[in-house]
Amino acid sequence: MKKIITLTVNPAIDKSTSVAGIQPNSKLRCEVPIYEPGGGGINVSRVINELGGISLCMYMAGGPAGNHLRDMLVDLEILQQVIPIAGWVRENLAVTDTVNNQQYRFGMPGPLVNEYEWKNTLRQLESVLSEGDLLVASGSLCPGMPVDFFAQVSKIAKKEKAKLILDTSGKALIKGAQAGVYLLKPNLGELATLCGVKTISFLDVESVAKDFIRNNPCEVLVISLGSQGALLVTNEVFEYVAAPIVYQKSTIGAGDSMVAGMVFALAHGKSMTDMVKYGVACGTAATMTEGTQLCKKKDVEELNEWIVSNTDATTKMKIKA
Numbered sequence: 001m002k003k004i005i006t007l008t009v010n011p012a013i014d015k016s017t018s019v020a021g022i023q024p025n026s027k028l029r030c031e032v033p034i035y036e037p038g039g040g041g042i043n044v045s046r047v048i049n050e051l052g053g054i055s056l057c058m059y060m061a062g063g064p065a066g067n068h069l070r071d072m073l074v075d076l077e078i079l080q081q082v083i084p085i086a087g088w089v090r091e092n093l094a095v096t097d098t099v100n101n102q103q104y105r106f107g108m109p110g111p112l113v114n115e116y117e118w119k120n121t122l123r124q125l126e127s128v129l130s131e132g133d134l135l136v137a138s139g140s141l142c143p144g145m146p147v148d149f150f151a152q153v154s155k156i157a158k159k160e161k162a163k164l165i166l167d168t169s170g171k172a173l174i175k176g177a178q179a180g181v182y183l184l185k186p187n188l189g190e191l192a193t194l195c196g197v198k199t200i201s202f203l204d205v206e207s208v209a210k211d212f213i214r215n216n217p218c219e220v221l222v223i224s225l226g227s228q229g230a231l232l233v234t235n236e237v238f239e240y241v242a243a244p245i246v247y248q249k250s251t252i253g254a255g256d257s258m259v260a261g262m263v264f265a266l267a268h269g270k271s272m273t274d275m276v277k278y279g280v281a282c283g284t285a286a287t288m289t290e291g292t293q294l295c296k297k298k299d300v301e302e303l304n305e306w307i308v309s310n311t312d313a314t315t316k317m318k319i320k321a
């Protein structure tokens with residue numbers, strides 16, 4: 001199995017609780033909170049762990065919340081490399097109102113990071129990477145970090161002959177993609193950002209995606225389509241993988257679970273098509289769990305078996321290259 005490294009520069013502690021009725025200007029007595037490690041790459045490492053794989057989870061962290069995050073990952077037996085920073089790891093809050101069963105999610109921006117700290121992250125990354133490794137850079141940047149940070153990650157990956165999988169958004173995604181990536185997994189909104197357009201309709205996605213892959217230093221493009229599944233696009237292939245219909249509880253973590261599944265499959269030498277099928281199985285499995293919970297291995301295996309054995313359903317919808 002190939003070595004997998006995940007990089008999270010803006011990790012989080014996700015705190016969730018519930019309360020009976022959210023009212024302004026009154027004391028809301030919440031239930032005992034649940035704490036979970038969060039942030040793109042950290043979620044990817046958690047899913048790889050659930051699937052029975054190993055990854056090195058690298059992340060920038062500081063403060064008491066940073067220590068809490070480290071302890072939670074130790075409990076999960078995830079291999080980790082903490083890059084120390086002065087600022088505190090952010091804590092996000094999700095509160096479910098049990099009266100109307102609505103969830104309110106409050107996301108924090110992350111600590112201010114200085115130049116020494118982010119450059120130190122790049123240095124540590126360089127010393128860890130070696131030829132053939134799969135590097136997943138996922139999630140947002142922290143305040144104070146340059147918008148071309150993932151472009152600098154790309155340069156290091158290229159120099160060390162590692163394969164970069166990038167899952168981020170906005171300008172950081174554009175800069176990273178321009179510098180060169182092995183695999184990108186945008187949703188339709190992120191693909192629109194990458195292509196400099198407002199929206200992309202299902203009717204246009206084929207030509208837009210083919211143009212993108214022809215004109216950008218990206219080998220594999222997997223466009224995730226939520227409940228519709230995903231598209232695999234390379235210079236040779238244009239394929240559609242449908243997502244099975246499941247009883248859905250929460251779509252939180254679907255994207256990270258999908259990326260984790262694809263990287264896990266790549267590490268095991270699977271074909272591109274099988275990689276996307278496994279990714280869709282993981283993404284869809286994540287929608288079957290409550291709240292911020294990620295996918296469960298048992299669900300992934302059942303869904304993957306269904307997707308693989310219903311190839312007819314998939315190929316019927318395959319769009320010709």
Ligand SMILES: Nc1ncnc2c1ncn2[C@@H]1O[C@H](COP(=O)(O)OP(=O)(O)OP(=O)(O)O)[C@@H](O)[C@H]1O
Pocket residue numbers: 186187224225226227228229230243244245246248251252253254255256258279280281282283284287
């Ligand atoms: N409602 C759903 N039903 C079935 N599968 C789903 C659903 N939503 C997502 N998935 C699965 O998860 C994969 C990734 O979902 P999506 O396209 O929403 O990614 P994303 O926008 O990156 O998500 P995130 O908000 O977690 O970053 C899809 O390709 C699909 O396999």
Ligand SMILES: [Mg+2]
Pocket residue numbers: 167187255256
């Ligand atoms: Mg996403």
